Structures are given as C-alpha cells and as structure tokens.
Amino acid sequence: MGFDQISLKGRALRLLAGREHSRAELQRKLAAHETEPGEVAKALDELEAKGFINEQRVLESVVHRRSARLGAARVRQELQAKGLDPQAVAQAVADLQGSEETRAREVWRKKFGEPPQDAAAHGRQVRFLLTRGFGAEVVRRVVRRTAHQDDEG
Structure with missing residues (x-):
C-alpha cells in the first residue's frame, strides 16, 4: 500500500x-488510481494538512484568471463545479458583481470596439456577452450605451 500512497500524492x-x-x-481525477477504498482521501488529507490543497487559493485563482473575460454567472459556475464552499463562492460572486459592468464593457471593447450597425450586429454583441455570463441588465446597458454615444457625439 505504501507505494500506491506515494504515487497518489x-x-x-x-x-x-x-x-x-x-x-x-x-x-x-485520482479516483481511478485508487487501489483500496479511502486511499485517495488519506493522501488528500495529508496534502491538505501541509497546505498543498487550499480552497481559498483555488477560489482566488479562478477569480483572478477568469473575471477579466467572464461575467459573475460563469465564474460562479466554474467555482461551483470545483466543489468549493458555497458561502465562499457566494461572497466571491457578490464581489465580482460590483465590477460587472466595467468588466463587460472591457470585454465588449476588445471584441467589437464599435457600436452595432444594425439589429443583427446588436443581437450578436448581446449574445456574445450573455454567453460569457454577464447579467442581462449589464449587457443591455453596455451595448446600448455604446450605440448611443454616436448619437450624442
């Protein structure tokens, strides 16, 4: 058993x-390599005790890597898929929602850079931002504001 334990770790x-x-x-990911029940859990307990596994670092890493490109809804999905603490996920998502419109505008600017010229382009821009998990209200404001800037200036 000792050898398998080392290999799992x-x-x-x-x-x-x-x-x-x-x-x-x-x-x-390691379940398939387990030869005795509880082996993976034991290896993970040891790694967790030594600080190799840290849920807060996982959460911060995902938020850092993904928040520039994705809305809070998509980041929430990724965090939930990782089995992280629901309260920690909820807090991280609430923090992200504060910067949602700024982030959505930046994603929009990099992808499109100019207001939609017609209804089809408008729909494309809206769908693009929605599929990245930005909230409908934020998306509407971002796409609408860019379209109206031309009218005003």
Missing part, C-alpha cells in the same frame, strides 16, 4: 503544480 502534486485544484477536483 505524487499524482496530486503534479496536478497541483499545473494550477490550483480543489479537493473535490483532485478526488475526481
């Missing part, structure tokens, strides 16, 4: 070297 550490992983993610 080794596999976990290799995964963690690539990016932060939640305990639930590691459990999923």
